[in-house]
Amino acid sequence: GNIDLEIQPGLCNIYEKSPFVNVSQIIKPDGLQEPISRPAEAPRASETPKPKKRKKLSTRWTTKPSCISDEAGQEYCVFTNANFANGRGISFFTTPTIAENVKDLPAFQEMGIHDNINDFSNPPWEVRNIPGRGNGLFATRKLERGDLILADTPLGVYSSDAFFPDYELGYKYLRKTYEQLPEESKKILLRTAAHNPGDMIMERINTNAFAGEFEGMNHFFLYPETALMNHDCRPNAMYYHNISTLVHSAHASRTINIGEEITITYLNLLQSNNERQETLKMIWGFDCDCKLCSASELSKARSDLNIEKINELHTTLSDWSSASEATPKLALNLLSLYEKEHLHAAVGTGHMFAALAYNAVGDTKSAVKHAKLALDAGMVSSGSVVDDGKDMTTLIESPKGHWSYMRRGSR
Numbered sequence: 001g002n003i004d005l006e007i008q009p010g011l012c013n014i015y016e017k018s019p020f021v022n023v024s025q026i027i028k029p030d031g032l033q034e035p036i037s038r039p040a041e042a043p044r045a046s047e048t049p050k051p052k053k054r055k056k057l058s059t060r061w062t063t064k065p066s067c068i069s070d071e072a073g074q075e076y077c078v079f080t081n082a083n084f085a086n087g088r089g090i091s092f093f094t095t096p097t098i099a100e101n102v103k104d105l106p107a108f109q110e111m112g113i114h115d116n117i118n119d120f121s122n123p124p125w126e127v128r129n130i131p132g133r134g135n136g137l138f139a140t141r142k143l144e145r146g147d148l149i150l151a152d153t154p155l156g157v158y159s160s161d162a163f164f165p166d167y168e169l170g171y172k173y174l175r176k177t178y179e180q181l182p183e184e185s186k187k188i189l190l191r192t193a194a195h196n197p198g199d200m201i202m203e204r205i206n207t208n209a210f211a212g213e214f215e216g217m218n219h220f221f222l223y224p225e226t227a228l229m230n231h232d233c234r235p236n237a238m239y240y241h242n243i244s245t246l247v248h249s250a251h252a253s254r255t256i257n258i259g260e261e262i263t264i265t266y267l268n269l270l271q272s273n274n275e276r277q278e279t280l281k282m283i284w285g286f287d288c289d290c291k292l293c294s295a296s297e298l299s300k301a302r303s304d305l306n307i308e309k310i311n312e313l314h315t316t317l318s319d320w321s322s323a324s325e326a327t328p329k330l331a332l333n334l335l336s337l338y339e340k341e342h343l344h345a346a347v348g349t350g351h352m353f354a355a356l357a358y359n360a361v362g363d364t365k366s367a368v369k370h371a372k373l374a375l376d377a378g379m380v381s382s383g384s385v386v387d388d389g390k391d392m393t394t395l396i397e398s399p400k401g402h403w404s405y406m407r408r409g410s411r
């Protein structure tokens with residue numbers, strides 16, 4: 001299944017949105033990574049980025065693009081830059097317009113931007129093969145919350161529209177995205193799992209790729225090292241995807257002991273046990289036997305109830321209308337539900353809700369406290385770390401000047 005990425009300025013967020021019909025897919029979104037919705041008119045700190053000095057790199061495609069078009073005449077081409085990310089290479093299968101825009105991204109423009117990325121010389125994990133789940137990553141060093149697990153760039157970025165008009169032809173072009181990569185990268189790509197027989201590249205996209213909107217169209221991103229992580233419904237790692245650098249990174253969301261498997265979630269965790277298990281079976285072809293999936297019926301029912309409450313609290317706390325029933329107390333309830341449900345990765349989001357809820361009733365002291373806690377947890381709390389982080393920083397600097405101040409009056 002595809003992991004669904006919602007792309008935002010500078011970043012993209014991974015969670016379930018529009019499912020990709022047709023493609024069975026990749027890794028799924030994480031319901032915990034949704035940015036907190038703010039009132040539409042709220043000024044966003046992220047709207048005034050500082051201009052960066054950029055060193056121009058050569059961004060020529062290293063292979064002449066080859067193209068197909070659909071019935072409407074829309075062209076999709078294979079674009080490869082074998083020098084991308086210090087020689088790792090990258091292929092796109094997308095429209096010429098998008099390929100042109102991509103060249104302007106910091107990923108292609110900023111010298112040295114990938115210098116510490118794709119470095120697997122001394123990782124805090126090793127790959128182990130476990131019967132019934134294939135390869136997985138296991139910690140070889142103790143990791144603390146926030147520690148980097150890995151950061152990689154994609155070997156392929158594929159528009160979901162590119163290969164559907166005619167599968168046979170589409171697969172031929174998918175094959176080119178692979179063939180045109182450097183030899184070493186081809187090997188890395190082939191090491192990823194394909195859980196169904198079929199087209200060699202398509203099936204790897206289905207099993208491993210993240211899906212999301214990119215330059216206004218749905219795309220799949222194949223991150224080959226990220227792809228080594230197995231799923232758990234209460235994972236110990238969180239990931240985020242930076243759409244301007246094309247770097248995907250995973251961090252520990254709690255302490256991970258030596259020998260423990262490092263896991264992420266493939267789907268929105270804020271669903272019931274049955275929903276999650278059905279999706280995992282249907283899209284990734286496995287019966288989930290993680291701790292939560294194997295718990296007693298009673299524990300699962302309790303957990304489902306907590307998840308329902310969490311979803312309700314998200315809705316209430318995101319309501320900035322005059323009828324809003326949001327209070328700081330509800331935000332604290334939310335935080336304790338995350339704890340109870342072992343949704344470690346969500347703690348930052350919970351503090352963010354609390355900071356806003358306190359500030360909205362004029363308790364600036366508690367607001368600043370929670371904003372600081374949100375920032376502390378921030379690295380792993382949210383797909384929109386950049387925006388939310390900036391928002392929290394603004395709140396800490398001047399709670400009374402923040403858009404949320406007294407928005408809900410005093411209660």
Ligand SMILES: C[S@@+](CC[C@H](N)C(=O)[O-])C[C@H]1O[C@@H](n2cnc3c(N)ncnc32)[C@H](O)[C@@H]1O
Nearest residue numbers: 133134135193195208227228229230231284286
């Ligand atoms: C992104 S890959 C993960 C790495 C994969 N195990 C490998 O060998 O490269 C996704 C595939 O791994 C397997 N998988 C992931 N999580 C699993 C789990 N919790 N239990 C069993 N199989 C799992 C499934 O076959 C799934 O389609």
